[in-house]
Amino acid sequence: MLKKDFVSARFKNKLERELSPDELILWADEPTPIVAKNFLLLGIFFAFLIFSSIIKPFNAASASLFAALIVFAIFLWSQIQFKKTLYIITNKRALIIKRNKTFTIRSYPPHLLQFIYLTEKKLGIGDLIFEENISVRPNNAPKVQQFGFVNVRKVRLVEQMLRSLAKNELEQK
Numbered sequence: 001m002l003k004k005d006f007v008s009a010r011f012k013n014k015l016e017r018e019l020s021p022d023e024l025i026l027w028a029d030e031p032t033p034i035v036a037k038n039f040l041l042l043g044i045f046f047a048f049l050i051f052s053s054i055i056k057p058f059n060a061a062s063a064s065l066f067a068a069l070i071v072f073a074i075f076l077w078s079q080i081q082f083k084k085t086l087y088i089i090t091n092k093r094a095l096i097i098k099r100n101k102t103f104t105i106r107s108y109p110p111h112l113l114q115f116i117y118l119t120e121k122k123l124g125i126g127d128l129i130f131e132e133n134i135s136v137r138p139n140n141a142p143k144v145q146q147f148g149f150v151n152v153r154k155v156r157l158v159e160q161m162l163r164s165l166a167k168n169e170l171e172q173k
Contacts, residue, residue: 011086014103019090027089027161031151032125087149089161094130096147106131106147113166116148118159126155128162 019025088095094108113130120126129148137143152158 010099011097014097014099014105015086015088015095018095018097018105020092023090023092025088025090027087027158029087029153031085031087031149032153033151087152089158089165091165094149094162094165096149110166110168113162116159116162118155120155121151124154124156125151128152128155128159130162 015025015028084099086095086097086099088097093110094113096106096108098104108130115130117129117132118126119129127148127150129146131147133145133147135143135145149155149158
């Protein structure tokens with residue numbers, strides 16, 4: 001039922017318990033960590049500012065090393081955050097599993113996949129949002145939470161799979 005190359009070991013047991021016996025995995029993937037160029041450039045800029053004000057006289061080698069450490073820290077943090085999430089499409093629903101200290105599982109049956117909001121970024125990576133919660137903060141400012149598949153590789157293909165799942169549900173009714 002579960003192909004071992006689809007899902008990493010840290011999610012495999014949880015996913016096997018979650019799926020029904022007749023449920024098949026059609027697609028599974030973790031989000032792709034994207035480190036925005038703007039954050040990298042800002043990090044490097046601030047690193048040079050900090051080092052140029054702290055170190056007298058200015059030492060370009062140490063400033064470069066510090067900037068490289070900041071870039072590496074940003075990259076490593078994004079890698080760690082995205083490895084805690086798994087997206088799955090089965091023949092019956094879409095699932096989002098997040099692992100922190102506990103597992104959080106969001107399940108989306110086909111009728112909840114009727115309206116998908118797509119944002120495509122570079123290299124075919126993008127976001128597929130299919131749930132949005134809007135609440136009001138104490139200062140009356142709106143708080144918007146979006147749920148879906150974020151930073152997905154081959155986003156158009158994944159979108160087609162989700163739309164096909166939703167369409168099949170409509171045709172069966």
